[in-house]
Amino acid sequence: MLQLPIYLDNNATTPMDPRVLDTMLPFFTKHFGNAASSTHKFGWEAEAAVEYAREQVATLIGAEPKEIVFTSGATESDNLALNGIFEAYAAKGNHIITVTTEHKAVIDTCKHLEKKGAEITFLDVKADGLIDIMELEDAIRPDTILICIMYANNETGVIQSIREIGDIAKKHGVLFFSDATQAVGKISVKVLEDGIDVLAMSAHKIYGPKGVGALYVRRKNPRVKIIAQIDGGGHERGMRSGTLNVPGIVGFGKACELCSVEMSKDAERLSVLRNRLENELSSLKGVAVNGNIKRRIPNTSNISFVDINSAGLIVSLSKNIALSSGSACTSATHSPSFVLKALGLSDEMALSSLRFGLGRFTTDEEIDYTISQVRDSVLELRALVAES
Ligand SMILES: *Cc1c(COP(=O)(O)O)cnc(C)c1O
Numbered sequence: 001m002l003q004l005p006i007y008l009d010n011n012a013t014t015p016m017d018p019r020v021l022d023t024m025l026p027f028f029t030k031h032f033g034n035a036a037s038s039t040h041k042f043g044w045e046a047e048a049a050v051e052y053a054r055e056q057v058a059t060l061i062g063a064e065p066k067e068i069v070f071t072s073g074a075t076e077s078d079n080l081a082l083n084g085i086f087e088a089y090a091a092k093g094n095h096i097i098t099v100t101t102e103h104k105a106v107i108d109t110c111k112h113l114e115k116k117g118a119e120i121t122f123l124d125v126k127a128d129g130l131i132d133i134m135e136l137e138d139a140i141r142p143d144t145i146l147i148c149i150m151y152a153n154n155e156t157g158v159i160q161s162i163r164e165i166g167d168i169a170k171k172h173g174v175l176f177f178s179d180a181t182q183a184v185g186k187i188s189v190k191v192l193e194d195g196i197d198v199l200a201m202s203a204h205k206i207y208g209p210k211g212v213g214a215l216y217v218r219r220k221n222p223r224v225k226i227i228a229q230i231d232g233g234g235h236e237r238g239m240r241s242g243t244l245n246v247p248g249i250v251g252f253g254k255a256c257e258l259c260s261v262e263m264s265k266d267a268e269r270l271s272v273l274r275n276r277l278e279n280e281l282s283s284l285k286g287v288a289v290n291g292n293i294k295r296r297i298p299n300t301s302n303i304s305f306v307d308i309n310s311a312g313l314i315v316s317l318s319k320n321i322a323l324s325s326g327s328a329c330t331s332a333t334h335s336p337s338f339v340l341k342a343l344g345l346s347d348e349m350a351l352s353s354l355r356f357g358l359g360r361f362t363t364d365e366e367i368d369y370t371i372s373q374v375r376d377s378v379l380e381l382r383a384l385v386a387e388s
Contacts (some may be wrong), residue, residue, distance in 0.1 A: 005075040006366045009299060010205075010359030011154050011182060015252070017360065025210065032245035032299055035244045036235060037245055046246045051280040053253025053335035059254040061180075062190035063216050069236045070249050074181040079104040079199035080215050080240065081177045085146050085198070086113050089175075093143025097121045097174075099131055099160075100342045107374035108180055110148075112307045119143075123274060127344045128292035129158035136165065140172045147176045150208040151199075155326040155339040155355055156299025159183065167197020175224060181205050185259035186267060186297045191216055197224050199220030203248065209254030209370050215239075239377075257305040262360075271298035272360045273367045277356060278282050278303065280371040284378055290340060290353060302326070304345065306311035307385050308352045316377045326355050 007015065009037050027049060035050045037043025054065040071077045085287050086096070099112055101120045110120045121139045140147075144235055152159045162178065166352040169176035182328075183189050185206035202213040216372065218224045222279065232241035277303050278289055286306030305313065310325045317323060326337040336350035345353075354374075358367075 002356075002365055002369055004320045005345070006319070006362075006370060008356050008358060008362070008370065008388065009322050009324050010362075011157075011355065011357035012324060013204045013210065014207045014359050015361060016204075016209055017258060018252045019258060020208055020251045024247040024251040025251050025377075031246075032332050033246070035246055042094070046244075049153075049250050050244055053249045053256075056203075056253035056260075057214055058216075060189075061184060061201070061216060064219065066237070067191075067216050067217045067219050067326060069239045070215055070244060071213045071240055072211055072245070073204070074103075074179060074200045074202035075105040077202070077211075077213050077215040078179055079109050080226065080229050081107045081198045081200060082106065082113060082146075082148065083229050084239070085175060085177065085224070086116070086118055086203070087227035087266055088225035089145040093145045094140075095119045095121070095141050095144040095146060095378060096146045096148060097123065097136065097139050098148040099123045099125060099150070101125050101153055101155075101339045102148070103154055103179055103181070106148060106150070108145065112370075116136045123321055124214045125342050126166070129153060129156050129159060129290075129343050130166075130340075133161060133164050133168065137168050137172075140168075140174060144172070144174050147174055149176075149178060150177045151180035151189060152186070152297045152300075153291070154182050155337055156343070157182070157296040158291040159187070160293045161194070162194045164180055166280060170195055175222070182297060182300075185256070185263060186299060188264075197222065198226075203252035203255055206255050208261055209248045209251045212245055214251045214252070215268060220225065231375065247252050266360055267298040272363060273360055274299060274301050274356070274363065275345070277301060277367050277371055281374060282374060288349070290343060290345065299360075301356040302353055303342070303356070304340075304349045304353040306352065308381050309379055310354050313354065313374075313377055316372055316381065320373055324355055324357075325351075325353055 031045045033042030033046035057068050058065045073201040087337045175197045178196050179200045181202045184201045197218045199216040204210040235241045288304045290302040336347045340350040
């Protein structure tokens with residue numbers, strides 16, 4: 001039986017996998033210790049669990065456990081990377097290169113750094129959402145300390161040419177930081193092969209709990225320096241103080257392990273469902289899929305429907321299907337998505353777009369139902385427009 005409403009906003013957050021919850025529960029009650037308590041069993045147990053999770057997280061991205069710093073989520077990881085590198089590399093320069101379609105956690109942090117004396121180059125993207133690699137290389141200066149480019153976009157799912165970017169960063173001796181929150185756990189992300197020096201990720205986008213994330217900080221070739229932004233006890237090798245969220249971290253580790261095992265199978269299944277959704281909806285006239293369709297994470301589809309206001313469409317569907325027009329952070333305002341505008345969409349087309357974010361628990365049946373509901377709603381709304 002179909003359970004309504006159907007959840008298709010997995011880029012905003014994912015339901016926690018029950019297997020993750022099971023792993024976490026004992027750490028709220030029985031194993032409640034502080035991982036920094038080194039004088040008794042309660043502390044040792046908690047510490048061992050955290051270190052096990054650190055291995056699970058590191059394994060998913062091909063890193064060493066020592067290179068993982070636990071944080072409260074990708075927003076904090078983005079802040080720590082940008083602010084921490086800006087402070088640590090002040091002697092080399094103050095120039096950072098990033099992209100207009102980054103997540104707000106990056107954009108707003110860069111704007112904050114501008115006020116503190118940073119020079120930020122915001123690269124544009126092409127109509128398919130990808131950056132121009134030549135433009136990136138041209139933007140590098142002697143005082144460039146960091147290239148900050150997300151792995152996969154949260155609104156369109158478009159995957160940047162990460163390895164090429166990594167090569168260019170290496171060639172010019174500039175650090176490469178990637179917010180990989182939407183890529184990790186969906187596609188293979190490997191920090192060594194990808195040439196990533198610093199990487200942000202979050203548990204609640206990969207069927208783990210909210211309020212936990214990590215920053216990968218490379219320890220050799222090169223060893224990256226980061227100045228802590230939260231002081232107080234020197235936890236996480238001095239990069240992020242504060243008592244560790246042990247249950248959250250344990251859940252994050254389990255979520256990563258599940259992705260390591262199940263990711264490729266999930267990806268195959270979800271891309272089939274996503275493509276079916278797109279193909280079926282494309283049979284309506286005036287439908288455009290946004291972003292490079294060949295270079296996307298498998299769960300995401302961003303579609304514009306000509307003559308439709310997506311806010312109205314979302315409301316008319318909302319009883320049965322949970323959808324958004326893009327970032328959860330901007331959905332309250334319903335101004336046109338800055339990501340879609342950067343791809344060159346008009347305000348009107350940007351305001352007519354829906355983001356479908358499929359996930360591990362999305363079924364065939366749910367997609368069939370979604371296709372018919374969206375189709376009916378679009379036709380209905382268009383008929384109203386035609387009448388008026
Ligand atoms: C969700 C998301 C974030 C924010 O992550 P939180 O853990 O919710 O702070 C940052 N970047 C991207 C690309 C995201 O999708």
